[in-house]
Amino acid sequence: MAQQPKQAAPCPICGKPAKAAYEPFCSKRCADVDLHRWMNDAYAIAGEPVDEESLSSLSGETGWGTAKH
Numbered sequence: 001m002a003q004q005p006k007q008a009a010p011c012p013i014c015g016k017p018a019k020a021a022y023e024p025f026c027s028k029r030c031a032d033v034d035l036h037r038w039m040n041d042a043y044a045i046a047g048e049p050v051d052e053e054s055l056s057s058l059s060g061e062t063g064w065g066t067a068k069h
């Protein structure tokens with residue numbers, strides 16, 4: 001058996017071999033993707049979801065359709 005270098009773990013985002021500079025990802029792009037996913041998860045837990053009801057009540061307060069001629 002030939003000696004094998006330490007096998008780089010595949011990028012968790014796209015599955016390509018990871019690069020040391022971006023470990024455990026293969027590129028900055030994939031690292032950013034993972035970061036955004038993580039942040040979105042954090043927001044989903046910490047922040048309140050914006051539901052359609054609150055959106056429609058907001059637009060109702062702006063007086064859409066009440067303009068006079």
Ligand SMILES: [Zn+2]
Nearest residue numbers: 011014026030
């Ligand atoms: Zn990748």
